[in-house]
Amino acid sequence: MLVDYSLKMPKNIFAGEHALEQLETILSKDMKKVVIFTDKGILGAGLIEIPKQILESKGIDYSIISEIPAEPNYHQAQEMIDQFKKENADFIIAVGGGSVMDVAKLASILATDAYTVKDLLDDPLLAKKQVTTLMIPTTAGTGSEATPNSIVAIPEKELKVGIVNPEMIADFVILDGRLIKKLPKPIAAATGVDALCHAIECFTSTKANPISNTFALEALDLIMNNIIEACTNPEALEAKNNMLLGSFYAGVAITSSGTTAVHALSYPLGGKYHIAHGVSNAILLTPVMRFNEPAIKENLAKAYDRVVRGGNPDLSVDEKSKYMITEFERIVELLEIPTSLKKFNVPESELEVLVEAGMQVTRLLVNNMREVTPDDARKIYLEVL
Template identity: 50%
Template structure:
């Protein structure tokens, strides 16, 4: 086995009702001043009520006005708003955007560098404030990763800031936080999580450690996403999705996503297509394009998820995984064409150019993509 490493959150609490563990965390960290990140939708749904009740025993400030998939300016505004206030603990309650903003605040508040400095060189980052992540979807995996994604409006794309100091200190995986999640959000975030585990398993940077989490996450998500989408009362399926999404985040930290995520960034940056949806539109097409370069890996994944197909050939197993990806997108009613979002044929040049610049992720892809290859993939979803 080649040398590898894996960084994961220090303490993970999982199980129905474990949100109450936040009180213990505050006591343990002797936190007197808390910065709570969320959004108006999450707060309006009452998902922050229990957290705010716990935080009310000390001093806390709520940031709930971040835009979805926040841009550089949004993060800079929040940092300026916090100013030089003393913050002992940051809690993020929400989806990927909320948690990414929380993680960025933990390395910028009190620092002598700026967000724009980090966009140029993320290696300079240091953690100044401990973090607690509470996901309210079953897909982004941000609660486990060392990544934070920000939109760059002037480039009409997104960029990832990556540094292990952003790995959260505490994670709360409480199924009550996704119990009333709309099927549409379960679908989009769930397919995002599925992309994480499949991409990480087929990544050039996959390791024995990341593979363990990617395979187990794939088992949980492939077998439960339809159940969680179809039955609002299936708490067990939602719990499995939440754990699977967390495993996907761990796999990202050890391996890395590939061309699916790389080519989805311009779709979010320019057309504001939700991250999970843009991944879903591209997912099966990218894996089909990659198939000849990762057929053995897809077959291994099929063996882990669907052992009943062990007698099939590697080619058949790879096709089955790709077919299941496409089937899940169809069964959860996620759009499959960019036309539905106003993307036109004459936008192709922009997409190809912007997608090709996502080299941080494209270098992980098992197959090198030329500009013509990228154009081909985008045309499949026009």
């Protein structure tokens, strides 16, 4: 556990069944121009109607950028940012999942022509906050609303990378379960397991500390005890609000700790095969946890004591640890998320390409409690091929 640690998080968070109406108190008539970042699916579902109505009632000029693709590469992100620059906006509202929020966060620090997204790939700390931001997640979730991270693909390397800059942390966050009420089950499940990965990875990271553990454990408790209900019952608003809160807490944990080998080894799957980020993490969650178990079983036992309702306190550390890994596996199976790369036509002949790409994600691999060698990565990938 780290000796020195810190925490950075959004300045203002509103959560609960009617949190979206708090936009009334956030918006100021002094604002000259607001840009709403979203995507076509969110736009079509009518999820930005309340923000639009509030903006109109206050007489605030706004425009909408809705062409953001799922899991964009850095060229696509730059296109959206160039479009944003023309608006001369002084406030950003992002309504969407991780991709929407990630692009909006990049826009907030790239509102001038001083730097581009490509420049930040080499030096993420170049840019400073230019425009105030509000993040409204419509999945639970990527945790992007809480983090200083923006994930973009690099097509020429067939890899995804994280641009990390504290200036991208949101100024405002709204968590409202109504916005995920109609989320299709596959998306709810994949993003929910992504949040689960954030929580358990941060709790078992070499950078774990008392601050991150506080948020990671609470996130794990909320997610594991609500994810099935939230993903399978459209009317389970309490479970959905709990998932939004759990996802947010897991995102906060990332800012103080960091994810590990699950995320590191999943990035090539998204970058080369365009497998959804949450699905990639779900595929690798159990294999990586089993690999890590010798180094993290005490952590997993503590997680068991926190999250398992009616658990047996007399179980040994080994028994609690194995229970948790089995429970992760059960959740993925119950949510019908693929657990193999066969469905995505990833041939075994690509094994060495995956290993080489995965081992490049040193930013996250250094967080793993158990060292991951190329041979270890090879064995983990072989489990899911």
